[in-house]
Amino acid sequence: MTRRRAGLVALFGAALLALAVEPATAQPSASTTVEQIWDLNLNLLYVAIPITILVEGILIYTVWRFRNQDEPKPTKENRRLEITWTVATAIILLFVGVASYQVMASPYVTAEAADQAELQGDDTEHIEVQAYRYGWSFYYNGTSFQNDAQVSSTTTLRLPANQDVVLRVTSRDWLHAFHVPALGLKSDAFPGQYNRLQTRATETGTYQLYCAEYCGSGHSQMLGEVVVMPQDEYEQWRSEQQNASAS
Numbered sequence: 632m633t634r635r636r637a638g639l640v641a642l643f644g645a646a647l648l649a650l651a652v653e654p655a656t657a658q659p660s661a662s663t664t665v666e667q668i669w670d671l672n673l674n675l676l677y678v679a680i681p682i683t684i685l686v687e688g689i690l691i692y693t694v695w696r697f698r699n700q701d702e703p704k705p706t707k708e709n710r711r712l713e714i715t716w717t718v719a720t721a722i723i724l725l726f727v728g729v730a731s732y733q734v735m736a737s738p739y740v741t742a743e744a745a746d747q748a749e750l751q752g753d754d755t756e757h758i759e760v761q762a763y764r765y766g767w768s769f770y771y772n773g774t775s776f777q778n779d780a781q782v783s784s785t786t787t788l789r790l791p792a793n794q795d796v797v798l799r800v801t802s803r804d805w806l807h808a809f810h811v812p813a814l815g816l817k818s819d820a821f822p823g824q825y826n827r828l829q830t831r832a833t834e835t836g837t838y839q840l841y842c843a844e845y846c847g848s849g850h851s852q853m854l855g856e857v858v859v860m861p862q863d864e865y866e867q868w869r870s871e872q873q874n875a876s877a878s
């Protein structure tokens with residue numbers, strides 16, 4: 632490959648990389664969960680794009696270079712080349728494995744069955760999410776799941792910003808799935824079982840909540856909202872609701 636051609640391929644690659652990276656870094660991440668998922672996605676892109684360009688470049692060059700070969704000779708064994716690409720592939724897969732494991736092992740990313748007793752710091756806010764045909768209810772338990780929730784809401788889930796939140800997701804009737812793409816949250820909702828999600832919302836705002844498991848004729852209308860509010864406003868809302876239900 633001539634130097635000029637290699638330069639062109641590199642330029643093309645850089646342009647592609649910039650296109651891929653730009654939309655990802657343009658928006659601030661709304662939660663620790665979505666941030667970790669996006670970081671992994673970006674790291675894998677940084678590795679995948681140069682490899683794609685290299686492989687496609689070699690392929691296109693080879694097709695062009697040998698296009699008029701009337702008497703092709705069989706390729707000879709090249710042990711050094713074979714060892715090189717085997718080791719290179721192993722290193723790449725190792726990187727993908729380690730990078731993915733670090734993210735997937737994070738409690739902010741992987742949903743799991745809820746523990747009987749929640750062992751969290753005092754600061755963590757615990758909320759129970761109940762899905763039903765066709766809507767959502769939320770029970771605000773405060774810092775543990777021990778006592779009965781005195782505060783609840785339907786359709787709109789309120790979260791304090793910059794505070795750890797544990798959601799326990801369940802269903803009253805049937806299979807549903809709790810899904811808030813902008814916060815990177817997704818969990819199945821099964822009757823009689825709790826799935827645990829943990830996150831920390833970092834940007835105040837309103838985010839769309841969907842049901843992500845087809846559950847019947849009202850599925851497409853099974854929407855909700857997640858409102859992330861500053862901690863003091865959240866506390867105020869919570870105590871107002873508590874007083875209203877007490878009186």
Ligand SMILES: [Cu+2]
Nearest residue numbers: 807842846853
């Ligand atoms: Cu549903």
